[in-house]
Amino acid sequence: MRPGLVVSPGSATHPGLRRALNEDAHLATAPVFVVADGMGGHEAGERASAAVVSAFARYIGRTALELDDVRRALARARDEVEELSTSGNGRAGTTLSGVVIASVDGMGYWLAVNIGDSRTYRLADGQLEQITVDHSVVQELIESGELSPEEALTDRRRNIITRAIGASSTGDADYWMFPAEFGDRMLVCSDGLTSEVPDDRIRTVLQTTPDPQKAADVLVDEAVSAGGRDNVTVIVVDAVSVASRPGTLLETDGHIDMDTRPREAAAGGVR
Structure with a gap:
């Protein structure tokens, strides 16, 4: 039985220019594409x-x-x-963001998960959409109208997160599940990318760099060149084969199933 979603991934990571350790970790092998940004002293992160x-x-x-x-x-x-x-390794904690491949009635789906301020985006039809919502102090201030998104970029509280795995946090992760579409490009990254490279530039790189590994390399290089103040990790995942209905498959090799009508959007949060 053929999978409902087949992908082509690329990934890259760099400690940045100011950190001795790279406390980011990532996994970019089907069906899991996740980034974790660690925190805590004495190698705890x-x-x-x-x-x-x-x-x-x-x-x-x-x-x-x-x-x-x-x-x-x-x-x-x-x-x-x-x-x-609790074993003397410091106040260990980490963020988590990413997507896994899911399936509903044989159709390919993305299942996104997030806790903290690492992010998952989707590029589709030339539009870059941030799927996840940061669990951070500045995000709460944006939502309350006390900060604009532009002000949040330089606010001194921008690195304070409100949920994590560990670090004395008990906050739950957020989940989103939505159908994969032919040509989707997913981006998963630590905040070492988004704190250095604006979304417009990220979108341009993703649109103009067809190979997912090359796109990941370029984004990491640009984050380091822009200052590299933090560890930076990037995963780029392309949907190369997508089952749109049970038994039908859309592929990038030019052999497209007769029924190519788009599915109804079904994005939504899951608790």
């Missing part, structure tokens, strides 16, 4: 982000995951990160 990736790595090779699979991985990651904090 590095170990926390690695624990999250390890919790998801057991799913490598699966055709698709369900929401319960993601929740179980998160629960395992929380337990491991809390153990780091």
Whole structure:
């Protein structure tokens, strides 16, 4: 049985110019594409982000995951990160953002997950959409009308997050599930990218760099060249084959199924 969604990924990471350690960790192997941005002294952040990736790595090779699979991985990651904090390794914590491949009645879906201020975007029809919502102080101030998005970019509180895995946080992750579309390009990144490179430039790179690995490399290089004040990690994932209905498949090789009518959008948050 052919999978409902086949992808082509690329990924890159860099410690930046001001950090001795790279506390980011990532996984970019189907069906999991996630970035974790660790925090905490004495290597605690590095170990926390690695624990999250390890919790998801057991799913490598699966055709698709369900929401319960993601929740179980998160629960395992929380337990491991809390153990780091209680075993003398500092106040360990990490963000998590990304997408996994899901399936509904044989159709390909994206299942996005987020906790913290790493981000997941989708580029579709030339439009870059931020799927996730930051769990941060400045995001709350934007939503309350106390800050504009432009002011938030330089606000001194921009690095304070309100939810994490570990770091004494008990906040839940947010989830979104929506149908994959032929030509989707997903971007998952730590805030080392978005704090250095504006969304308009990110969109331009994603639109003009066809190869996902090259796109990831270019975005990381631009973040470092712009200042590299933090670790930066980027995953780019292209949907190259998408089942639009049970038994039909759209592919990038030019062989397109007779029925190419677009599916009704079904994006939405899941708690």
